Amino acid sequence: MAVYTQVDDSTLAAFLSDYTVGAPISFKGIAEGVSNSNFLLETDQSRFILTLYEKINDPEDLPYFLSLMEHLANKGLPSALPISDRNGQFLKEIKGKPACLISFLTGVSIDAIGQNHCASVGQALAKMHLATQDFSGVRENDLSVSGWRTLVEKTRDRADEVMPGLSDIIVSEIEFLEENWPTDLPKGTVHADLFPDNVLFMGTEISGLIDFYFSCTDFMAYDLAVCMNAWCFDQQHHFDPALAKRLMEMYDIVRPLTPAELEAMPILCRGASMRFLLMRLYDWLNPVEGAAVNLKDPLEYLVKLQFHQAIQDTAEYVV
Numbered sequence: 001m002a003v004y005t006q007v008d009d010s011t012l013a014a015f016l017s018d019y020t021v022g023a024p025i026s027f028k029g030i031a032e033g034v035s036n037s038n039f040l041l042e043t044d045q046s047r048f049i050l051t052l053y054e055k056i057n058d059p060e061d062l063p064y065f066l067s068l069m070e071h072l073a074n075k076g077l078p079s080a081l082p083i084s085d086r087n088g089q090f091l092k093e094i095k096g097k098p099a100c101l102i103s104f105l106t107g108v109s110i111d112a113i114g115q116n117h118c119a120s121v122g123q124a125l126a127k128m129h130l131a132t133q134d135f136s137g138v139r140e141n142d143l144s145v146s147g148w149r150t151l152v153e154k155t156r157d158r159a160d161e162v163m164p165g166l167s168d169i170i171v172s173e174i175e176f177l178e179e180n181w182p183t184d185l186p187k188g189t190v191h192a193d194l195f196p197d198n199v200l201f202m203g204t205e206i207s208g209l210i211d212f213y214f215s216c217t218d219f220m221a222y223d224l225a226v227c228m229n230a231w232c233f234d235q236q237h238h239f240d241p242a243l244a245k246r247l248m249e250m251y252d253i254v255r256p257l258t259p260a261e262l263e264a265m266p267i268l269c270r271g272a273s274m275r276f277l278l279m280r281l282y283d284w285l286n287p288v289e290g291a292a293v294n295l296k297d298p299l300e301y302l303v304k305l306q307f308h309q310a311i312q313d314t315a316e317y318v319v
């Protein structure tokens with residue numbers, strides 16, 4: 001469960017007194033999530049998510065994330081909407097943490113991923129990339145190559161506590177990525193974390209896209225690589241080409257991939273594997289005391305990285 005900061009009844013009552021969202025009926029911490037503290041609030045009017053942002057480094061980031069969510073919702077994508085208080089303010093504070101009330105989206109995140117789910121995700125991701133072409137916000141990806149280097153330096157001395165030999169693997173991979181990372185692929189606004197827990201479904205139709213708190217300006221094909229890793233491996237971390245085919249072909253129908261983007265998929269998938277391997281490794285080695293959070297397995301992403309290291313050509317993903 002990701003609840004880093006507890007919110008008691010009187011704190012909640014003081015917070016809600018600034019809003020016109022009704023009286024609380026129930027309020028509980030949400031089991032899923034890693035980065036922020038999330039609560040489900042039900043009032044006599046509606047349901048909401050209350051998020052306390054725990055790891056925001058740059059104060060400009062939150063207005064970027066919230067205005068992106070609003071932009072997407074206005075374009076008809078199923079993104080949640082930030083709720084403003086009586087004074088039109090979205091961003092508030094609880095116990096010294098930035099906080100926001102967000103509209104609740106119905107739907108469930110799925111564990112048993114099928115080809116139709118991947119098709120819907122490919123389509124939604126491409127729609128998001130097209131819908132943000134006129135979004136004016138810009139945010140550098142602080143978890144791209146230079147951010148991975150920083151994480152390698154912070155984890156390499158203790159990485160072998162997780163698996164003997166891991167330190168050498170991450171050092172050699174970061175050197176490869178620094179040498180070979182593409183520089184001139186089409187850029188746009190990317191979600192950068194569109195994992196199954198961040199997509200809500202009703203059947204095989206997407207009813208919600210959530211958790212835009214890693215979104216940034218980067219290669220659009222990198223976003224597809226993040227999804228390849230998150231959606232196209234089974235529970236034992238074996239790659240499933242039929243899932244990848246549906247994801248890529250439906251993306252490509254909505255926003256055709258350029259030849260350069262297609263050619264770059266193996267290295268983009270390696271980078272996307274490193275990003276999650278390193279962040280999970282850092283979190284594993286530096287647990288937050290007293291936090292109720294389910295840490296994720298860094299070695300899942302080592303398996304994925306090693307799979308992509310053996311790929312020579314993008315066509316191998318869909319055979």
Ligand SMILES: Nc1ncnc2c1ncn2[C@@H]1O[C@H](COP(=O)(O)OP(=O)(O)O)[C@@H](O)[C@H]1O
Pocket residue numbers: 002030032033034035036037038049080102103104105106109197198208210211212213
């Ligand atoms: N707008 C929303 N509507 C419905 N459920 C939501 C919404 N936002 C978050 N959730 C629920 O809260 C969980 C954690 O939210 P998320 O934004 O992924 O947290 P974190 O940023 O910590 O990863 C989600 O997996 C989902 O179950």
Ligand SMILES: N[C@@H](CCOP(=O)(O)O)C(=O)O
Pocket residue numbers: 032033034035036193195197198211276280296
């Ligand atoms: N998707 C990431 C974790 C990021 O946490 P989220 O709860 O914000 O999605 C991973 O799987 O490592």
